[in-house]
Structures are given as structure tokens and as C-alpha cells.
Amino acid sequence: xxxxxxxxxxxxxxxxxxxxxxxxxxxxxxxxxxxxxxxxxxxxxxxxxxxxxxxxxxxxxxxxxxxxxxxxxxxxxxxxxxxxxxxxxxxxxxxxxxxxxxxxxxxxxxxxxxxxxxxxxxxxxxxxxxxxxxxxxxxxxxxxxxxxxxxxxxxxxxxxxxxxxxxxxxxxxxxxxxxxxxxxxxxxxxxxxxxxxxxxxxxxxxxxxxxxxxxxxxxxxxxxxxxxxxxxxxxxxxxxxxxxxxxxxxxxxxxxxxxxxxxxxxxxxxxxxxxxxxxxxxxxxxxxxxxxxxxxxxxxxxxxxxxxxxxxxxxxxxxxxxxxxxxxxxxxxxxxxxxxxxxxxxxxxxxxxxxxxxxxxxxxxxxxxxxxxxxxxxxxxxxxxxxxxxxxxxxxxxxxxxxxx
Amino acid sequence: xxxxxxxxxxxxxxxxxxxxxxxxxxxxxxxxxxxxxxxxxxxxxxxxxxxxxxxxxxxxxxxxxxxxxxxxxxxxxxxxxxxxxxxxxxxxxxxxxxxxxxxxxxxxxxxxxxxxxxxxxxxxxxxxxxxxxxxxxxxxxxxxxxxxxxxxxxxxxxxxxxxxxxxxxxxxxxxxxxxxxxxxxxxxxxxxxxxxxxxxxxxxxxxxxxxxxxxxxxxxxxxxxxxxx
Numbered sequence: 001x002x003x004x005x006x007x008x009x010x011x012x013x014x015x016x017x018x019x020x021x022x023x024x025x026x027x028x029x030x031x032x033x034x035x036x037x038x039x040x041x042x043x044x045x046x047x048x049x050x051x052x053x054x055x056x057x058x059x060x061x062x063x064x065x066x067x068x069x070x071x072x073x074x075x076x077x078x079x080x081x082x083x084x085x086x087x088x089x090x091x092x093x094x095x096x097x098x099x100x101x102x103x104x105x106x107x108x109x110x111x112x113x114x115x116x117x118x119x120x121x122x123x124x125x126x127x128x129x130x131x132x133x134x135x136x137x138x139x140x141x142x143x144x145x146x147x148x149x150x151x152x153x154x155x156x157x158x159x160x161x162x163x164x165x166x167x168x169x170x171x172x173x174x175x176x177x178x179x180x181x182x183x184x185x186x187x188x189x190x191x192x193x194x195x196x197x198x199x200x201x202x203x204x205x206x207x208x209x210x211x212x213x214x215x216x217x218x219x220x221x222x223x224x225x226x227x228x229x230x231x232x233x234x235x236x237x238x239x240x241x242x243x244x245x246x247x248x249x250x251x252x253x254x255x256x257x258x259x260x261x262x263x264x265x266x267x268x269x270x271x272x273x274x275x276x277x278x279x280x281x282x283x284x285x286x287x288x289x290x291x292x293x294x295x296x297x298x299x300x301x302x303x304x305x306x307x308x309x310x311x312x313x314x315x316x317x318x319x320x321x322x323x324x325x326x327x328x329x330x331x332x333x334x335x336x337x338x339x340x341x342x343x344x345x346x347x348x349x350x351x352x353x354x355x356x357x358x359x360x361x362x363x364x365x366x367x368x369x370x371x372x373x374x375x376x377x378x379x380x381x382x383x384x385x386x387x388x389x390x391x392x393x394x395x396x397x398x399x400x401x402x403x404x405x
Numbered sequence: 406x407x408x409x410x411x412x413x414x415x416x417x418x419x420x421x422x423x424x425x426x427x428x429x430x431x432x433x434x435x436x437x438x439x440x441x442x443x444x445x446x447x448x449x450x451x452x453x454x455x456x457x458x459x460x461x462x463x464x465x466x467x468x469x470x471x472x473x474x475x476x477x478x479x480x481x482x483x484x485x486x487x488x489x490x491x492x493x494x495x496x497x498x499x500x501x502x503x504x505x506x507x508x509x510x511x512x513x514x515x516x517x518x519x520x521x522x523x524x525x526x527x528x529x530x531x532x533x534x535x536x537x538x539x540x541x542x543x544x545x546x547x548x549x550x551x552x553x554x555x556x557x558x559x560x561x562x563x564x565x566x567x568x569x570x571x572x573x574x575x576x577x578x579x580x581x582x583x584x585x586x587x588x589x590x591x592x593x594x595x596x597x598x599x600x601x602x603x604x605x606x607x608x609x610x611x612x613x614x615x616x617x618x619x620x621x622x623x624x625x626x627x628x629x630x631x632x633x634x
Contacts (some may be wrong), residue, residue: 001516002507006503298500301461303489303517303565305482399462403452403494 001310006315009288010323017320020284023082024324025331027277030133031270032110032332035374036364037344042262044359046248046255052188053197054251055092055125055220056229057236061243064217068100070209077216080240081121084221087235089228094126095216097205099166103148103198105156112152112198114166115218116205125220128186128199135160135184137199145183145202149194153185160185167199170209190357270374274381277321281385289389290293296393297401311391317386318379325378329371339364408568408601409435409458414467416453427453428464429624435569438599440592442606442615450624451575451605458603459571460488472568478617489517492560493600495572499554501546508542514565526559532560535597536590547604552583556590563594569601576608588614 010017050056059080064072074080078093084093102109119138123129128147129137138145146164148156151207158164160182168175172200180200185211187194206213219240223232229247237245287295296309304312343361346353416428417520427450435441443451456462458469460476469476471491501510508529514523533539535613537558538549546554557573562570572591592614595602604611612618620628 001513004509005502005504012504200634218603289413295500296501298494298496299502300485302514302561303461303485305485308517399456402461 001282002312003315006312006319009312009316010320013288016284016287018279020320021327023263023280024277024321024378025327027273028325028328028378029332029335031266031273031374032329032366032371033113033335033364034269035266035370036332036336036339036366037362037368038262038266038343039367040340040362040365041358042259044290045357046259048188048190048357048359049252049255050248051127052131053126053193054248055188056223056226057221057233057245057247058251059219059221059236059240060217060246062242062244065244068098070099070217071171073211073215074219074243075212075215076375077219078214081219083239084219084236087232087239089224089232091224092121093224094118094121094220095202096122096218096220097202097209097211098217099168099205099209100168103152104165104167105158105162107157108155108261110152110155111196112166113196114168114205115197115199116202117199118202123241125222128188131186131188132184133187135182137184138201139183141181141183141333144178144180145201146180147199148182149187149197150185151191151195152198153182158182158185163200166198167402168209171211177210178204180204189359220374234386260265266370267373270377274377278381278385281317281321281382284320285313285386285389286392288316289313289393292393293401294404296396297398297404300317300396300398301402304392313390313393314383314386316348317389318382321378321382321385322375325375329374329389333366333371336364336366340366406437407434407550408437408439408472410468410470411458412468412470414454414457414469416450416462417465428457430467431621431624431626433626433629435603435618437601438461438496438595439601439603439617440595440615441602441619442604442612443607443619443621444612445621445627447607448576449621451621452490453607454601455573455622459492459494460484487566489514491568493567493570495555495558495562495563495570495575497574497577498559499546499551499558499578501554501557501561503546504616506543506545507538507549507553507560510546510557511560511564514561528564529545529560532563533557535594536560537586550583551579552586555579555583555587559587559591559594562601563598567600569603572602572604572606574606574608575604575617576611581610584608584610 001131061072061074080097081093084090094119099114101112101114103112133150138147148158162182164180164182165177166180167175170176221236222227233245233247299309340363343363345361347360353360411431411433414428418425418427420628431454434550443454445451447470453462457464476484476487502513505513511529511532512525515528532541533542536559538553538556541549565569576587579587588610591602594600617631619626
């Protein structure tokens with residue numbers, strides 16, 4: 001019956017209640033939509049890094065990532081690749097020969113990281129082949145094709161078919177050079193990456209450096225879903241004993257920090273919204289209590305104890321907040337659902353976003369847990385907002401309250 | 406048998422400059438089944454007396470014993486429960502809960518008492534039928550006339566099966582037809598349930614029905630008369 005009284009009390013002054021419900025709904029909608037936007041932006045950024053740059057899991061010889069020593073290769077890489085391929089949820093595996101080198105055209109030279117990739121396997125783990133602005137992915141050039149980033153192409157003043165000399169150290173520490181021709185120019189919208197990463201065929205770099213057949217410096221693994229990452233990682237670790245197996249969170253810890261920081265910012269943002277709404281709810285509940293002084297006095301007189309009076313007011317405040325909150329959450333979730341297939345178009349500011357590695361088209365993403373947490377926060381706000389008005393109500397003296405005309 | 410025993414009851418209001426003795430040493434007993442009107446001019450202390458009697462206003466001194474319990478010795482929490490279980494209230498301006506129907510208003514106090522749903526519903530129906538508005542059980546107070554609202558208030562006051570009912574100017578807002586109907590009803594309830602009724606009133610029609618009239622003036626009992634009716 002207490003619930004029923006509280007619920008009906010909300011609708012005694014429809015306009016006032018609807019005003020506060022509308023403001024709560026609007027605030028929560030803004031919170032949910034912003035959260036979904038930021039989450040989408042972050043997830044897209046991470047997906048981009050995973051799909052274009054690093055893939056989900058990488059395997060290296062211990063220490064290779066620190067010193068990039070050409071001799072730090074895994075002799076059994078090819079065999080490992082075929083074994084890893086059998087692990088459930090693995091959608092692609094590719095070995096790479098990775099070497100730091102100097103890339104030079106007739107005009108200038110610069111340091112680059114050369115990845116010698118397997119033409120068949122590499123598209124399973126990274127999507128550089130889909131990011132080409134010009135030319136083809138290691139095709140169209142008979143001998144020694146190279147794919148370079150747009151930024152590097154600008155720096156070296158290189159175009160399709162431009163000759164590039166790549167100079168590096170072989171396994172015997174001899175400095176060797178190879179003449180390559182640009183077969184394709186890609187862009188990932190990450191300038192730093194595009195400026196420093198070039199791709200060649202594994203066979204070309206193997207013959208240049210005399211790296212043993214089947215050996216490689218890096219194995220990249222793609223999986224079907226991030227949720228399966230721990231499971232796959234464990235299986236890979238069992239196969240790749242003695243090697244360093246790292247997931248994307250360890251390979252690019254800043255991406256993980258980005259997710260965590262973004263979640264934290266979102267909660268802070270929602271707390272600020274709720275704090276602003278809190279004062280509106282307190283104001284409404286104070287008006288409610290003031291208006292009903294006589295009624296509350298009567299309830300106390302006929303036997304409603306302080307706990308019940310307190311509960312009635314808290315319940316009223318919580319229901320009021322929850323109605324607004326649920327409306328805001330539902331509209332926010334529907335908006336996020338709509339914008340998860342039809343992206344938010346930020347192409348007007350594309351240059352700025354892309355400089356930072358973000359996409360100009362953002363697909364919103366919403367975690368159901370976030371909605372649950374927001375609901376809990378709304379309930380909590382309702383309780384906090386009721387405390388002072390409920391305290392005022394409990395201060396009522398029934399005899400004095402009943403004298404009010 | 407005395408239901409209420411009041412001894413040397415005093416209430417002093419301290420304003421900034423003067424002390425006002427609203428009730429000035431009242432000693433009186435009320436027996437089971439009485440139908441009593443407490444009368445007196447405005448400001449004579451009737452309402453203050455009734456409030457102290459009903460456990461709403463703490464006396465400056467003196468005692469109020471109801472069924473042997475000194476109500477002003479109870480903690481505030483126990484006092485609320487005591488009021489709920491022993492005293493029924495009927496107010497001048499009805500004071501029904503506007504968001505509840507007539508039936509729910511009557512049921513509410515039994516809900517507070519923790520009575521089972523079936524018992525609550527049955528007693529609500531019986532009470533509303535006995536006050537003559539059984540057909541308005543689902544109507545909200547705003548849809549009822551003043552007389553009907555006061556009948557619901559009487560049914561609510563009876564719902565908790567109290568020792569006695571305190572009614573402060575219950576007919577003040579009613580027309581003569583509604584007043585005589587309500588008085589007949591309360592007299593019938595008094596006979597039927599043996600519930601003690603104590604009214605604070607100015608209304609001659611109430612006085613004409615009362616079997617005991619206590620006249621208060623300047624916070625003291627001026628007259629205490631009994632009538633055979």
C-alpha cells in the first residue's frame with residue numbers, strides 16, 4: 001500500500017512531476033547517448049588498432065620487442081602457425097619477418113620497420129590490403145614489390161612504381177640492400193604508423209637476409225571475438241612455450257588505459273548530470289513535503305510511524321527519479337541502437353579526428369551493464385534527494401500540523 | 406469501567422513574553438461506551454485537551470491513562486503504535502488520504518496494524534456498509550460529498566477497533582442534513598460497537614445528542630453534566 005500511495009502521490013501534481021521527469025529523462029538520455037558515443041569511438045579505435053596494426057595476439061622470441069635484433073627469430077614459426085590454426089576461435093594466423101631498415105629514394109632516406117608478410121595469410125590478421133589508396137597489395141610489380149604508407153610516400157616523394165632501396169642487416173650482421181618498387185600506397189589514418197611501416201613479401205626479405213626457411217620474428221593471430229581472447233591466449237601459450245605471447249592489451253597498453261579512462265570519464269559525466277538533477281529533485285520533494293504538512297501530520301496522528309513516513313517520501317522520490325531515468329535510458333538505448341548501424345557523421349571534422357587515429361563515422365556502442373549501473377545510480381540519486389525533505393517531514397509535530405487550515 | 410483517567414492535566418504555551426495556560430489542571434474520567442461532548446468557547450482549551458488526550462500534544466504536567474497505560478510515559482515510537490491501536494480520530498476537515506479510495510482509506514490503518522488482507526477487505530466492506538456508503542468503496546475522496554467523506558473518516562476511525570474515538574468539531578464543515586445523518590451514525594456506532602466517543606464541539610446539535618457534556622472555560626472544567634438519552 002505504501003508503494004501505491006507513493007506512486008499515486010507522484011501524479012497529484014502532474015505538471016510539476018512531468019517537468020522533473022522530463023528533465024531527468026533528458027539528462028539521462030544525454031548521459032546514455034554520450035556514453036554510447038564515447039564507447040563506440042573507443043571501440044572503433046581499438047578495433048582499428050587490432051585489425052590494422054597489431055591483431056589480437058602476437059608471439060615473439062623473448063627480448064625481440066625490446067632490441068629488435070634480427071637474430072631474435074623463431075626458427076619453428078611456420079610449424080607453430082599451422083598448429084595455432086587448429087585452435088578453436090582462431091580466424092587467422094600469419095608469420096612475419098620484421099626488421100628495422102633504412103628506406104631511400106633518389107631524394108631522401110628514412111628509418112622504417114619492414115614487415116615481410118605471407119601474401120595468403122596476412123589478410124587474415126590485418127586489413128592493410130583493404131586500406132590501399134593506390135596500386136595493389138604486393139602485386140602488379142614483378143620483382144620485390146613494397147607497400148608503403150601515404151605519409152611515407154609524401155616524405156620520400158614516392159609514387160606507384162617508384163624505386164626504393166631498403167638497407168638492413170642480415171643474420172650475419174652484414175649490411176645488405178635490396179631494390180624494391182612501390183606496388184601500393186595505404187593509409188590507416190594514423191600518420192605515425194603510415195610513416196614508419198612498410199610491407200614486403202616474406203620470400204623477398206628472406207632471400208635478401210638469408211633467414212632460414214620456416215623462421216620468422218613475429219606471429220600475428222586473429223580471433224573471432226574479444227570475449228574469447230583469454231581462452232585462445234591460454235591455448236597459444238601452451239603451444240608456444242619459451243616464447244613471449246602477448247595480447248593486444250599488453251602490446252598496446254595505452255589502448256587498454258584508453259578504455260578504462262573513457263569508462264571512468266563516462267561515470268564522472270553521468271555523476272555530474274545526476275548531481276545537477278539531484279537539486280531539482282530535492283526542490284520538488286521539498287515542495288511536496290511542505291504542501292502535505294497537514295496530511296503528514298494526520299498520517300502520524302492515526303499511527304503511521306516515522307520509518308513508514310520516511311519510506312513513503314523516499315519511495316516517492318525514487319519512483320519519480322526512476323520514471324525519468326527509465327524514459328531517458330530507453331530513449332538513449334534506442335538512439336544508440338539506431339546509431340549502431342547508421343553512424344554519427346563527423347566528416348566535417350574528419351581531419352582532426354583522423355589525426356588522432358579516430359574514425360569520422362562513429363557507430364555507437366552500449367554495454368547493457370552500463371545501463372544497469374545508470375539505473376542503480378538514478379535510484380541512489382532518488383534516495384539522496386529524499387533525505388532532507390524526509391527529515392523535514394519527520395520534524396512535523398502532528399498536533400501543529402493538524403491545526404493548519 | 407474507566408477507559409480514560411486524566412489527572413491534573415496542565416498545558417502551558419510559552420510565547421516570548423507571556424505564558425498561556427491553555428489547559429489548567431483538568432481531572433476527569435471517561436467510561437466505556439460514553440457519548441461525550443466537550444464544549445466551550447473558542448480558545449477555551451477544548452482542542453488542546455483533546456490533543457493531549459489523544460497522545461498528540463505533550464502536557465506540561467499531569468497524566469493521561471488509557472486502559473491503565475500512562476500514554477505520556479511511552480516513547481514516541483510506542484506512542485504512535487498506541488495511538489494506532491487504541492485511539493480513532495475524526496477531524497473537522499475529514500483529512501482523508503486523497504490518493505486512496507474510500508475503501509483504501511479505511512483499510513490503510515489495518516494495513517499499518519499488519520492485519521491480513523482478507524480480514525482488512527472484509528472489515529472495510531462491513532464498515533463502509535454500516536456507515537451507509539458501501540456503494541462508494543472505490544470512490545476517491547474528491548468524488549464524495551463532505552458528509553460522505555466524514556462517514557469514511559468515521560469508518561476509518563473505527564477500523565482499528567479503538568478504545569475510543571476523538572472527534573474534533575466533526576460537523577463544523579457539514580450542512581444540517583449531513584450533520585444529523587452523521588450524528589445518527591455515530592450514535593448507532595456507539596451503541597453497536599460500545600465505542601466511546603468524545604467530541605470537541607460548538608454545535609448545539611451534537612450537544613443535543615450527547616449523554617455527557619463537559620464544559621471547559623479558560624482551561625478548566627466549568628460543568629460536567631450527564632443526560633439520559
